[in-house]
Amino acid sequence: MKREFAVIGLGRFGGSICYELSKEGMDVLAIDISEEKVNEFKNIASHAVIADTTDEATLKELGINNFDHVIVSIGDNIQASILTTVILTDLGVKKITVKANNDYHGKILDKIGAHHVVHPERDMGKRIAHSIISNNILDYLELSDDHSIVEVKTSDKMIGKSLVDLDIRANYGCNVVAIRQGNDINVSPMADELLQENDILIVIGADHDISKFEKELV
Ligand code: ATP
């Protein structure tokens, strides 16, 4: 069965979600208070409507609780974002994802029952900062407030050594969960296999342990 999505707020973030979901063949209702924005998405989304989503009656009329997943991406107007989210939770929408502008906004969204709160600017900033620290750090993904996954290319300190030689778990408290060589991904890396140039290690751990690993070994 095809899932139905509604995207509220067609700024850069909401617009990009709307565009990508539509490109993947999903059913998307695009909603914005601005006529100009809605016109922009008329030919991209399945449906595009002008609406002020801080009005409960309007959301009811749109049949918003028939959607499988509603994404709220009202950027700068925190009040409108919070009001919209409260109405969506009150109406019993099954899945609500909301973009937060800052940590406090995020905390409020959590408290009022948003199912998933995202911080795209903050998280993308972190990812880019880590990839700037070293050319060997390819990606950085936050798992929770204090745990992350980092993808690193083998550094000179690693090439020709095994996981046992480097004693990564004992020295850094991190775990190598997989090693990628080209298109092959080995999800149970042998502890005594020698690491090669261009191997990519996928490492999971607490943020402070990953920092130590990045500083000393990458
Ligand atoms: P981004 O940060 O994703 O680039 P942005 O900075 O453009 O977005 P805003 O312009 O603050 O963010 O908001 C995103 C969209 O939300 C805008 O297109 C705006 O018209 C829409 N929007 C604001 N208030 C409402 C509302 N009450 N109902 C529906 N849409 C709204």
Ligand code: ATP
């Ligand atoms: P441990 O009790 O620490 O798990 P072990 O007796 O199971 O060690 P090995 O699995 O041979 O011994 O690994 C020895 C050391 O090599 C580990 O203590 C760890 O530091 C490192 N190591 C092995 N596999 C990994 C891995 N996947 N990620 C990070 N470090 C590893």
Ligand code: CA
């Ligand atoms: Ca913005």
